[in-house]
Amino acid sequence: MDKLVIEGGKPLSGTIVIQGAKNAALPILAASLLAEGKVTIDHVPMLLDIDVMLNILRELGCRAEHVDETVMLDTSIAHSSHIPEALMRQMRSSIFLMGPLLARFGKATIYQPGGCAIGERKIDLHLRGLMALGAQIVEEGSRIVCFADRLKGAEVHLDFPSVGATENIMMAAVLAEGLTTISNAAREPEIQDLQRFLCAMGAKIIGAGTDTITIEGVQKLEPCRYQVIPDRIVTGTVMVAAAATRGQVTLHNTYPSHLTSLIHVLRRAGVQITVDGDIIKVGSSSRSKSIDRIVTSPYPAFPTDLQSQVMVLLALADGVSVMKETIFEGRFKHVDELSRMGADIRVDLNSAFIRGVSRLYGATVEATDLRAGAALVIAGLAAQGKTVVEQVHHIDRGYDRIETMLSRLGARITRQSSGSQV
Secondary structure, three states, X not given: OXXXXXXXXXXXXXXXXXXXXXXXXXXXXXXHHHEOOEEEEEOOXXXXXXXXXXXXXXXXXXXXXXXXOEEEEEOOOOOOOEOOHHHHOOOHHHHHHHHHHHHHHOEEEEEOOOOOOOOOXXXXXXXXXXXXXXOEEEEEOOEEEEEOOXXXXXXXXXXXXXHHHHHHHHHHHOOOEOEEEEEOOOOOHHHHHHHHHHHHOOOEEEOEOEOEEEEEOOOOEOOOXXXXXXXXXXXXXXXXXXXXXXXXXXXXXXXXXXXXXXXXXXXXXOOEEEEEOOEEEEEOOOOOEOOOOEEEOOOOOEOHHHHHHHHHHHHOOXXXXXXXXXXXXXXXXHHXXXXXXXXEEEEEOOEEEEEOOOOOXXXXXXXXXXXXXXXXXXXXXXXXXXXXXXXXXHHHOOOOOHHHHHHOOOOEEEEEEOOOOO
16 A cells, blocks of 8 residues: 655645546546447546546446546447446445436446445435336345336435435436426536536536426437536645645636635635636635634535545644534544644534644554545645655545645655555
């Protein structure tokens, strides 16, 4: 296993171009199955999760090639509707293929998906949504068999605005007979990007970005070329890293409107932020201010995927801050690791009370999930001395060579194999 070695204490400085959004690319790649032919997707980052999705598509019979940031798929030769359990267990987003497989082949055999251990992440909303469209589902342990002669439009209400369930139902409904309405739908920008991609292939969808999405089924979709939106979580991670190290960073290829809640929080903390089109400039030269209360909630509220990163900034702020996590009950695992670096954080149920300290100190810490790993990297950049972040494979799921990206901003960070001397 690789590890990251960081010499902290140097402010980040410079300009960076943000990668494509992992959470937009994954459902778009899955949706490519809905059109038979050659599909080209641009601005796709080189990530472990992307590799897993492409390997699954290859198992289903597709040709798939990822060169630089472009994925070229030939879905015309797809012939299988069975996803091997070993691949399903590597990534939760493999569940996105259930809807497209049902729509194209009338059947799908999958298994309970894997992914980051950040709390309970049931797939019941996915299954109930597909059943509403006419799918029959048989569960045999971890094995799930879905089949439908023809999916039919329906009214689907989600008890919780699940991003994955919203996207799966959208992908199944585009080839269903009749009209489908999803109420209490998730509103994330990645859902809007999926709608644009599906419409580029000939789907009839309106409403993505609101809590009601309407899909009119069509007979057939056609292949297309499409470019994925920038990654708002990577953008936010770099913004927080710049603030935590008291640096000055300019970010290109961003969608500031996707980060309104984070920008508001950082400005409350005293960070200077200017926005000009797709460019965001972040600067901080002094100790941040505490924030009395931040609550994670579905978009457009403050995102759970940036909770751990912002906690690092608050751990170095002046005063006491409170962070309440309402999405995943297991998303405070980074707290113990930050405490090893000198942070003063107390967790009570789903709230973290963060008392700012004057500095963090380098230590050997372990990434327990994707965003926790990113937070530990930020802590290492801001800390005094050397930090070693282990279990880097978690970070590689969402950040395209994070050490290369941050090195461009002057960070002293290197990747080493576990057998290397630190």
